[in-house]
Amino acid sequence: MPSRKFAEGEVVRGRWPGSSLYYEVEILSYDSKTQLYTVKYKDGTELELKESDIKPLNSFKQRKSGSTSSSPSRRRRSRSRSRSRSPGRAPKGSRRSASASHQADTKEKEPRREILQVKLTPLVLLKNEFANFDLPAFHRKVTASHSDMGALVGECLKDGKKPFGNSINIYNGEPEHMERNDISLKNKQERIILSPESSFMATQYSLRPRREEVKVKEIESKEQKLVTKGPAPLETFQATTPQRKDLEFGGAPGAVLIMLGLPACLFLLLLQCRQKNPSLLSFPPPLPTLDELWETRVCGIYLLWFFVQALFYLLPIGKVVEGTPLVDGRRLKYKLNGFYAFVLTSAVVGASLFWGIELCYVYTHFLQFALAATVFSVVLSVYLYAHSLKAPRDELSPASSGNVVYDFFIGRELNPRIGAFDLKYFCELRPGLIGWVVVNLVMLLAEMKVQERGAPSLAMVLVNSFQLLYVVDALWNEEALLTTMDIIHDGFGFMLAFGDLVWVPFTYSLQAFYLVSHPHDLSWPLASVIIALKLCGYVIFRCANSQKNAFRKNPTDPKLAHLKTIHTSTGKSLLVSGWWGFVRHPNYLGDLIMALAWSLPCGFNHLLPYFYVIYFTVLLVHREARDEHQCKKKYGLAWEKYCQRVPYRILPYVY
Incomplete structure (x- = not known):
């Protein structure tokens, strides 16, 4: 078989x-x-x-065909009927010999048929023109040979009239695009979005030869002038391409639960961590008063932090690189100066300590800072959604659905910008990630103050060092962010805004926050084992990502010649050896090992410090499922072959 x-x-x-x-x-x-x-x-x-x-x-994508020249008999026959020239056909000036043409004709048993590529293009249609459209008749006749699909649609209109305007478009293998109505109407236009099942009713097919396009365009321009001059108001319908059906995170209901659940989870974790006994038996913690949650001064400090990081981003330092190609072929430019921003932030924090500024204020008002960041992320999400309503369709996220609630959560616009300032790219690494390091430093100082220590504990030093290495690595390899799912697939909405600005700095620092009130004495032999585990995870994480990024930049690099690949129909190749032949997502494996190493210095008295490991495991398993879905859709059979060669997803012999 x-x-x-x-x-x-x-x-x-x-x-x-x-x-x-x-x-x-x-x-x-x-x-x-x-x-x-x-x-x-x-x-x-x-x-x-x-x-x-x-x-x-x-x-x-590209068609190569011979020239239109042929034998004299074929040229005489071409006078009797119109021949269209395919997009890949050479101009009339390039002729082949008559003998070559005669040889090609004798090899063909059947007459050569004209192949016209057509495209379903959503058009602005007149409401009253298709009120009497006979859909069953259209289905019966769509497979018939019609030289004019406009005539076919006209036959299927019950009143026998031909639809207004024979707009035609010959498909040339490029991505579909929206046809917009350029007719300026004084009356208010009524717009509806057709469902995928009925979108083809508002679609016209083009089977006209290309040389007839000029005549048709002239007719259309005259008809448009008549419409603009006509006194009768017209109500138009604008058809759009079908939106995504397979919504992630449980669709709109799941998005609502996540948007309500994540802030509640964050504050419960922080409140539980402040208790003397943070065990599950003492859950839930007592709720704080409003004064303990909100303070205007704290909100002002957080805004100052955000805009100082924005100022560092705008500084004319760091190289500028181009991102991955967008739908329209453009490449956005990004400024890589995250590491410089970290160095400047470190200098500012060091100067604050030198001048005697009390940084422990952040620890004593930690809940207020978390609430201020949450409110800011919600306000930013509202702005992002309002901003996306003015964005062209080709700038929307592939994950957007047309549902207001879901798009508010997942992000409607892919790369929202204010001038050259990319909001999503800025928030991914700057305020939250650098803020995470600052929060850890504050917790180290708070531990010394609360526990009256002359020096921080070994456990606190390990937690700070491990997480500092992780952040510095991310900022140093900032360019790798441009190929992640967050940048190329997800829009910028509540999910990324809350995650980057709130969840990362206030949840990822949970181990340091825990150690302030719950000290743990760590022996050096155990610390050595934890350090070895951390380094093992980091080596897997960094080597896997470096190998992937190097292969993406230059697959023909001699340093990568020993790696085995599987060619795909997209023209790209999949690595099936090296780190990516070990498991399908070795970078996730390294991430999980490092997450465990961050939590081990806190000991085993309570489960709370291990919340990050549990959460991160769920996050990466879900993200891996999203990656699998996208790769299977993109690479098809090649991805199935890759899965057969590399059967384990994250953990060898387990998952």
Whole structure:
């Protein structure tokens, strides 16, 4: 039995039955008995196709064909009917010899047929023109040979009238784009978003030869002038491309629960950590008064911290690099000066200590700082969503859905910017990550003050050192952030705003916060084991990420010649040896080992210091599932081969 060529979830192009037209489809399943693929078209239609009727996406990117020149008989025949020239066909000036043309004709048993690539393009349609559209008749006739699809739509109108304006677009293998209505109307336009099941009703197909486009455009321009001059008001419908159906995090209900649950979880953790006995038996902790949660001065200090980091970001230092290509082919520019911002922040903190500024104020008002950061993240999320409403469609996040609640959570706009200031990129590493180190330093000073120590404990030193190394590594390798899912896939909404500005500095510092009130004496032999564990995790984490980043930058690097790869239909390759042949996500494995090393200095008296390890395990398992889904959809059968070669996801022989 022949092996299958395409995998479930892979996006390819399938031929519409009874025609030579290919449309973008998604592979749903494969029947090994009948050797048929069940595919789903963009309008929701599900059909079974043979493997010969399915082609990879990259086969339509560029077409190479011979010239239009042929034998004299063929040239005489071409006068009787119009021939369209494909996008890849050479200009008329490039002719091949008559003998070559004659040889090609004798090899072909059937007459050469014209292949026109078409595209479903959402158009601005007139409401009253399609009120009497006969959908069943359109389905019956769509597979027939029509030289003018506009005429086909006209036949399916019950009143027999042809739809207004024969807008045509010949598909050339490029990504779909929105056709916008350029007609300026004084009357208010009524816009609706068509569902995926009915979006094809508001779509016109183009089967016109290319040389007729000029005439059609002239007719359309005249019709548009008539419409603008016409006294009758028109209500138009703007169709948009279908939004994502497979919403993550449980969709809108899950997003609401997360947005309410994460702040509550954070404050319960901090309150529990302040108790003398932070065990589960004493849960829940007593709730604080309003005065213990809010202070205007604290809010002002937090805003000052945020804008000082923004000022460091705007300084003309650090190199400028380009990010990954966007949908429209553009590459945004990013300034890499996170490490310089960390050095400047360290200088400011050192000067504050020299001048006698009491940094323990942050410890005594830790809850107020957490609430101030939470309120700021919510306000920022509201601004980001309002800002995204003005953003063009090609600047929206691939994860956006059209649902207000879900988009507010996941982020509607992919790269929101104020001029050249990239808000998402700035928040990913600056205020939260650098703030995490400052909070740890404050907890070290608070431990010395509260426990009346002349020097910090060994456990506190290890926690500060381990996490400092992690932050410095992230800032030093700042460019690697540009290829992460947070930057290239997720929008900037509440999820990343709260995570970067609140969750990271106030939850990741939980071990240091715990040690202030719950000291733990750590022996040097045990400390040596913990240090070795930390270094082991760091080596796995850094080497795996460095190998991945080097391969992405230059796959032909001689230093990487020993690595084995699997070629994919996208033109890229997957590493199947080295660190990425060990498990599919070795960087996640290193992350988890380091997280465990951060918690071990706190001892085993309570479970609270190990909250980070538990949470981070859940986070990385969920992120790994998201990665798997995206990679399977992107790489198709090549990803399945990779999974067979590398069966374990994160932990060898376990998961």
